[in-house]
Amino acid sequence: MLNDTSGFISEEDGTIKVRSCAWSPPGDHPVGCGVILTVKDGKVVKVEGDPTHPITNGRLCPRCLALDEVMYSPERIMHPIKRAKEDRGKDKWERISWDEAYDMIEAKVRDIWANWGAETIFTLVGTGRECTLYAPVYGPAVMNTPNGNSTAPFSGQACYGPRATISNYLLGSGYPEMDFAQYFPDRYDNPQYEVPRYLLIWGKDPIYSNPDGFFGHSVIDIMKRGTKLIVIDPRVTWLAAHADYHLQLRPGTDAAVGMGMIKILIEEDLYDHEFVNLWCYGFDALYERVKEWTPEKVQKVTWVDPEQLIGATRAFATNKPSTALWGVALDQSRASTQAGMCFLDIIALCGYLDVPGGIVLSKPTSFIGQWRYDMSNTLSEEMAAKVIKDPTGKYKLFNASAAMGGVQGDTLLNYLEGELPGFRDDEVPFKLRMCWMFGTNPLACMADQPQRWYKALLPLDFIVVNDIFMTPTIMAVADLVLPLSTFAEHNGLVTPHFGRNTHMIGAMNKAVEPIDTKSDLEILIDMGKRLRPELWQEFDTAEEFFDQKLQATYGFGYEELCNDVVRQMPFHYRKYETGELRDDGQPGFQTPSGRIELYSMLLPVVDEDPLPYFEEPEYSPYSQPxxxxxxxxxxxxxxxxxxxxxxxxxxxxxxxxxxxxxxxxxxxxxxxxxxxxxxxxxxxxxxxxxxxxxxxxxxxxxxxxxxxxxxxxxxxxxxxxxxxxxxxxxxxxxxxxxxxxxxxxxxxxxxxxxxxxxxxxxxxxx
Amino acid sequence: MKYGMLIDYAYCTGCLSCEISCRKEHGIPLDEWGIKVTSFGLDKLDGKWSWDYLPTPSTLCDLCEDRRAAGQKAACELHCLANVIEIVPLAEIGKRMEELGHRKVVAYLP
Incomplete structure (x- = not known):
């Protein structure tokens, strides 16, 4: 079975070379970099890049190259461990079996169901890792609680969610991604592809972060082919030092920079008239809104040099095609929605959407994303209504239609702390009692004011964490730890952009046995079958799950994928002309107007302004006394x-x-x-x-x-x-x-x- | 045939994949090194930003003789994220430097 397939190659010296696509654990985003794992006597003895991988071509970053040190670290947690609740904060762990761990969780959940209600259980998830595909299902489809899904221990869900959501609203599409010829087997040589003349990199340092499914060094690939750079960043990053234009803004003022650029695009008549006439809605209203943002005003607010602002805008608009990347910095300000709107408005006004060398689009959800959505909708109406929301009625957009649903992070901390009006003990219908965490270490990362989160989590009755190493969060608050297998120890799938713009499906091929560890998906299936068996009849193993989902969506099975390792997805440009961006098959975009909404028809429904605006950060040199x-x-x-x-x-x-x-x-x-x-x-x-x-x-x-x-x-x-x-x-x-x-x-x-x-x-x- | 290491360091981003892949390939301990990346900059030279990284092989580098004999690329050459390292026959180095066509190229003959 292992012979003569491309996923598994037996060598004469008795070793096996396993070709696979990397994700996590250990931490990583779904880029699915091609790896070859050499296995000898049941151990991974070497990690190399896979030269046949269409995106990475053998290239690997230090983290994959050090995978062996992670897998065989003496500090790794290799068995389930538990600790008495009174020993939280103490190194008093006891090794237990998986059966005992599962029994503990099942007994606790059933006790909570019987005595307190499923809604008193919540889940937390971290960023980017493989568990982001599966963690959202644990709450609704295992523990029957609405207070799970993609809830993160995070103020303002300030990573990816804001960009994904504003893309839903303005474009009705998945994540708009730079065209790096990622859909083509022959990549940059494909005759349809054009090398972008400029790349606008906004709030992102992709050569060191490889975010969401984008292979960061693709930027270097296109620079070598002639692409020039425009960088919007408070720091002189390596990319900024190599850019033709650098807009060195004060952090958090992205929307003001964006409105300044839009004004220049319109007043200097640099925008794509045909594209705007055919495919955009609300041009005049947008122009009215940005009129006041002269380069001088932009400079006063953002510290950006007017010459750089004007030069960059002209270069980007007049050199067709050009492309753009937007990063987490746009999410990490109060005005994230407005910053995102500006970015999308600029690339739309220039007509760079879904054209060769521009920014490629896809539908918002597909494949496992759809399954995750379906499994989230397995709550009764009555139970779904018990989701925790801010008592004042704010955050309507997040609570009504977030791209990644769940409890808004700030609302969750307020609820746990129980000090604000509407959230005090005698005002809430229930107290939270149990938490299950996936791929997150909030006390070290994510949680705003982490000592407040620490105090707020401590009173919970029961806390479970899935992880591979001991972390400050586990030591501080956990009662039970389920040890995860690395990507070399379980079968899986890699879906760049979590299904929101997926140029390939990668096989994560199990190379060695997981010893006494399991994957997030295996744990999910096991516990789903124990607690809500009626929802978990269709498959028994992770492999069966992948096979069914792949067959239903793409018409090939999991074994084929494991052998091929990578399947790139079919693609063509200008899908808004052919109806592939809308559910009804009509040309245009999946928005109320059918066009890109420079003026959003939906945002006012959730109390937000339909047009971009600038809001000074709360703690800034201009907002504080x-x-x-x-x-x-x-x-x-x-x-x-x-x-x-x-x-x-x-x-x-x-x-x-x-x-x-x-x-x-x-x-x-x-x-x-x-x-x-x-x-x-x-x-x-x-x-x-x-x-x-x-x-x-x-x-x-x-x-x-x-x-x-x-x-x-x-x-x-x-x-x-x-x-x-x-x-x-x-x-x-x-x-x-x-x-x-x-x-x-x-x-x-x-x-x-x-x-x-x-x-x-x-x-x-x- | 003799070979050299050509580095198109205009595009070296300091990712350090060369350092770690070399360490793993040759079993080099943490207090020794087979190739090391040095950062030049960030500086302002004549009003313009200048920031280069430059990998340099040590005496432990054998240009991955065994790997290349087996038809593979050298470890650093394969894994370099920016694709700036090439192992080239000595006689062709000058020609290849000219093809790369800009100033920031170095050749090592370790």
């Missing part, structure tokens, strides 16, 4: 990536940590001199809300008015027990992030913009 601005004179941004770590993961992997030892705060040389800070000094960053301590990196990447902090830091080498919890409070950038400073929609939170002061610290603990 002078006394506060005087005390906190610097602007900070956060979250720049490095390739050897995925958010809060990889801190205990020796070769990865050797590449990036400490949390680094980037400070301009002038600023460092002013505050008496030298390269390598420990520096405390303090805001009106909290502080953290990181090591100084003196660099011109930031301006004298701006510093940049890294996120997700904790120290596996330190004491894990409470109160230290692996030092999770010391370097944590989220200590600075306000709770519930979010947009009207419930989306967007200022993880990347605020004001601070800095001073030299005695040591790493400040």
């Amino acid at each position: 002078l006394g506060v601005v005087f005390e906190f004179p610097l602007v900070y941004t956060t979250g720049g990536r490095n390739l050897c770590m995925f958010h809060s993961e990889h801190r205990q992997i020796p070769s990865m940590r050797a590449m990036h030892k400490d949390p680094l705060v980037s400070i301009h040389p002038q600023t460092a001199e002013k505050y008496g800070i030298e390269d390598g000094d420990w520096v405390t960053i303090e805001t009106p809300l909290g502080k953290c301590t990181q090591k100084a990196k003196i660099t011109l990447m930031v301006t004298p008015k701006l510093i940049h902090l890294e996120h997700g830091w904790w120290f596996p080498e330190q004491d894990g027990e409470a109160p230290n919890l692996f030092g999770v409070w010391d370097a944590n950038a989220n200590n600075l992030i306000p709770h519930e400073s979010v947009g009207i929609t419930g989306y967007g939170a200022p993880y990347k913009n605020g004001i601070c002061k800095i001073y030299k610290a005695e040591g790493p603990k400040g």
Whole structure:
């Protein structure tokens, strides 16, 4: 069986080479990079890139190359472990069997069903990992609770959700992605493809992040073929240093930059008249709205040089085709919806949607996304109505039609804390009692004001976490840990963009036995069959599930996929002309007007303005009283990536940590001199809300008015027990992030913009 | 035939895949190195930003002789995310440098 197929190759020396597509665990987004895993005596002894993979062509980043260190780390959790509730925060774990772990969960859930109601259970999910496909199903289809789905321990669901949702509203489509010839087997050589003349990179550093299904170094591929860059970023990233234009904005002012660009496009008559006439709705209203945003006004608000703004807008619009990327920075401000609208308006006005060398589109959900949606709709009407919402009625968009549903993150923390009007103990119909977490370590990453989340989670009766390593969150609050298998130890699928613009389906081929670990999907199926068996009749294993879903959607089976490893999807351009973007098969877009809505007909229904506008961040040099601005004179941004770590993961992997030892705060040389800070000094960053301590990196990447902090830091080498919890409070950038400073929609939170002061610290603990 | 390592470092992004893939291929411990990336910049030169990364092989580099004998690319050459490393016959290095057509190319003969 293993012989003579391309997925599994037996070598003469007795080893087996398994070709596969990488996802997670360990942490990664669904790019599905091609790997060849060499297996000897049941162990992965080598990880190499797969030269035959159509997207990555053998290239791999450090995290996959160090996969063996993750799989065989002495610190990895290899068996289910439990701990008495009174021992939370203590290293008092006891190894148990899967049967005992499953029995514990089943007994607890049934007890809650009988005595408190299923709605008192909630789930939490992290970002980007394989579990994002399956975690949303655990709440409704296993535990019968509406308070699960894609709920994240996160203010403003400030990652991907805002961009995916505004794309739904304005374009009626899935995620608009840069055309890197990803749908074509012959890639950039395909005769239909055109190399973009300019690439606008907005709020993203894709060569170090590979987000959502986009292979970041595709940017380098097209640069080599002649593409020039326009970068909108507060930092001089490597890409910005290599760009023709760099709009170095104050973080959080993206919408103001965008409106300035739209004004130039219209007033200089640079937009695509034919495309706008045929396919866009609300042009005049949009123009009225942006009229006031002169380059001078844009500069005053955003700090962007008018010459760069004008030059970049002209270059982007007049060099056809050009393409664009938008990043998580657009999600991480209060005005995320408006920033996203500006981005979509600009690419629409230029006519770059679904054209060769532009931005490719697809329908919003497909394949497993559809199954996930169907499984989320398995609650009775009565139970579905018990979903937790803000008592004042705000966040209508999030609560009515979020691209990734669940409880709005700020609302959840408010509910757990029980202090706001409408959420006090005597005002709520039920108290939350149990939480199950997937692919998330909120105390180190995601949770705004993480110490508040810690206190809010502690009173729960029962907390289960699926993970591969001990984390500060597990040590702090978990009662039961289910150990996950890595992508080399289970069968799976990789769907770039989580099904929202899927240029390929990749096989995740199991190379070695998982010992005593399981995948998120295997656990889901096992527990689904125990708790709501009526919903889980159609298949018994993950492989049967994949086979049925693939056959139904694409007409080929899982074994074929495993052998082929990658199947690229059929594609053609200008689908709005051929009716493939609408459910009724008519030309146009899946929006109320049938066109791209520069003026949104739906947003007013959920209390949001139909047009973009600018809202000053809550903590900015212009929104706070002078006394506060005087005390906190610097602007900070956060979250720049490095390739050897995925958010809060990889801190205990020796070769990865050797590449990036400490949390680094980037400070301009002038600023460092002013505050008496030298390269390598420990520096405390303090805001009106909290502080953290990181090591100084003196660099011109930031301006004298701006510093940049890294996120997700904790120290596996330190004491894990409470109160230290692996030092999770010391370097944590989220200590600075306000709770519930979010947009009207419930989306967007200022993880990347605020004001601070800095001073030299005695040591790493400040 | 003798070979050299050509690096089109105009596009090197400092991803460090060369360092780790070399380490894994040759079993090099963490306190030694087979290839190392150095950052030049970020600086402002004559009013323009300048930021280059440059990988340099050490004496431990044998251009992955065994891999290439088996018809594979060198570990760093295969995994480099920006595709900037090529193992080229010595006699062709000058020609290949000219083909790349810009200034930021180096050749090593480890």
